Amino acid sequence: MTDKKxxxxxxxxxxxxxxxxxxxxxxxxxxxxxxxxxxxxxLDLSDKRDINTLAKLDFTNFYLAFKQYAxxxxxxxxxxxxxxxxxxGQTTVGYTRDAGYILIAKLxxxxxxxxxxxxxxLNWYNESGKTMKAFIRFVHRKVNGQIVLGNNLRKxxxxxxxxxxxxxxxxxxxxxxxxxxxxxxxxxxxxxxxYVRTKGVMEALYVxxxxxxxxxxxxxxxAGEWRDADVKTEFEKFVSEHPELPIINHGPVxxxxxxxxxxxxxxxxxxxxxxxxxxxxxxxEAMAAGLPVISTDHAAIPESVHDGVNGYLVEKRNxxxxxxxxxxxxxxxxxxxxxxxxxxRIYLENLTEEKMxxxxxxxxxxxxxxx
Numbered sequence: 001m002t003d004k005k006x007x008x009x010x011x012x013x014x015x016x017x018x019x020x021x022x023x024x025x026x027x028x029x030x031x032x033x034x035x036x037x038x039x040x041x042x043l044d045l046s047d048k049r050d051i052n053t054l055a056k057l058d059f060t061n062f063y064l065a066f067k068q069y070a071x072x073x074x075x076x077x078x079x080x081x082x083x084x085x086x087x088x089g090q091t092t093v094g095y096t097r098d099a100g101y102i103l104i105a106k107l108x109x110x111x112x113x114x115x116x117x118x119x120x121x122l123n124w125y126n127e128s129g130k131t132m133k134a135f136i137r138f139v140h141r142k143v144n145g146q147i148v149l150g151n152n153l154r155k156x157x158x159x160x161x162x163x164x165x166x167x168x169x170x171x172x173x174x175x176x177x178x179x180x181x182x183x184x185x186x187x188x189x190x191x192x193x194x195y196v197r198t199k200g201v202m203e204a205l206y207v208x209x210x211x212x213x214x215x216x217x218x219x220x221x222x223a224g225e226w227r228d229a230d231v232k233t234e235f236e237k238f239v240s241e242h243p244e245l246p247i248i249n250h251g252p253v254x255x256x257x258x259x260x261x262x263x264x265x266x267x268x269x270x271x272x273x274x275x276x277x278x279x280x281x282x283x284x285e286a287m288a289a290g291l292p293v294i295s296t297d298h299a300a301i302p303e304s305v306h307d308g309v310n311g312y313l314v315e316k317r318n319x320x321x322x323x324x325x326x327x328x329x330x331x332x333x334x335x336x337x338x339x340x341x342x343x344x345r346i347y348l349e350n351l352t353e354e355k356m357x358x359x360x361x362x363x364x365x366x367x368x369x370x371x
Contacts, residue, residue: 007082007368008039010075010110012068012101014046014087019254021171021281022087022117028173032357038364041079043071045087065097072101076108082368088114088146090121090276092132099139106142113367114140115147115169118278119299121156136160145367147360149279150300165370167363170300171279172356176259179290179344181337182266186246187330190221190265190291192258193272193282197231200271200296203319205238207269208245210323215330219246223253223261262289266336267329269294272301273316279304287347292339294325304351310342 013026023046030042047064075081084105089095098114105112125136137160146161147169148154154166189211191204201222208220226232239247253261262268268286272295279300286293287304293311295301307313312325329336349355 004037004365006037006039007364008041008079009083009085009364010041010043010072010079010081010105011085012043012045012072012087013085015044021278024173024281025117025171026087028353029357029360032353034357034361034364037361039079041075041081043068043075061093061097065100069100069104072104076105076110081105081110083364084110084112085364086112086114088116088121090116090118090124092124092128095124095136095139099135102139102142111144111367111370112142113145113147113363114143116153116156116278117149117171118276119149119153119156120276123275144370145363147363148300150303152303153278153300165367167359167366169356169359169363170304170351171281171284172351172353173281173284173288174353175285175288176256177285177289178263179288181290182333182340184264184266187215187218187266187333187336188221188264189218189267189269189326189330190223190261190286191269192223192253192261192286193270193280194227195222195224195231195235196227196274198272198274200269200273200316201231202234203271203317203322204269205235205247206319207323207326208247209242210320211326211330212245214327218326218330219248221248221250221261221265223250223258225252259285259289262286262291265289265291267292267294267326268311269322269326271296271314271316271322272298274298277301284347284351287343287351290340290344292329292336293343294322294329304346306342306346310339310346 014023015027016023086098086101089098102112140160145165146157147167149170151168157166191201193199195201211218268291270283277299283293293305295305296316297313305311314321314325
């Protein structure tokens with residue numbers, strides 16, 4: 001049996017901080033066994049400024065884009081890569097920037113694999129004007145492969161990329177969680193994620209009095225970073241007006257602190273309707289910790305959160321339905337542990353770092369070796 005050829009891949013991606021899905025995934029992949037299977041050449045797209053500057057029209061973003069174009073041009077000459085991996089945007093500014101990477105790679109006759117870490121591409125395309133739509137079609141028909149986060153997200157690209165060239169790679173990772181059946185004195189309902197309105201943080205807060213009225217042994221924990229001033233004001237006002245509710249706001253957390261909070265929780269809620277959502281890292285982390293998950297039928301979430309199996313899927317912005325499902329789980333420890341065990345099983349079978357890296361490597365080779 002001969003060894004596999006070690007192909008060269010120019011891997012474009014951001015590194016944390018900020019700690020957002022794409023940067024976390026990039027760091028994980030660059031440190032994975034793929035660095036031994038492929039000659040990975042990282043082209044750093046990082047912008048260490050605040051997350052709110054991403055995909056904005058400003059001088060620094062223009063400077064960074066053209067600097068990175070020059071780097072890619074040189075890397076294509078220096079390394080003669082077999083593949084260029086490009087994270088694809090789903091906004092006009094973001095995609096226009098990323099199109100430059102695709103076109104430079106194609107100028108040198110390199111194969112291109114693009115990766116969408118979201119679920120809004122087709123909606124954005126449909127909302128675009130005729131000129132932008134023509135530009136997207138012109139650029140994206142040149143790619144050799146497209147990665148999406150779930151099978152139900154194939155539809156974002158199967159009208160412009162052949163089905164056989166679309167690869168499904170859910171987010172996955174290995175996390176320092178201590179999975180075991182919960183036996184806490186109080187039942188903790190946890191929301192973990194950036195405090196963005198459309199991530200469902202306010203629904204997770206407004207549900208508290210409805211649940212607490214039915215079960216006084218419940219407490220509500222929140223962990224994340226403020227992103228919107230109006231959400232911060234609204235959240236703090238509600239908490240101050242309801243001192244009787246056991247609400248804990250941990251604020252921004254990362255590393256071992258974040259995973260300790262997951263270990264201390266009993267129910268995970270993430271009622272997102274965030275338009276760019278793909279396959280949220282926080283749901284993967286919660287499942288690794290063996291938590292039942294209550295989320296929404298949005299993007300690729302239903303492919304990990306199976307309604308009635310390892311949690312529940314509720315209607316977006318439906319606070320009463322969210323309360324109903326939390327109450328069911330809060331009142332039944334055996335059901336919580338059963339669903340939590342299912343979350344852990346699904347995670348181990350599909351969402352570990354090893355699974356994601358294996359799928360990524362297979363996609364690299366498939367695109368490189370396609371005729």
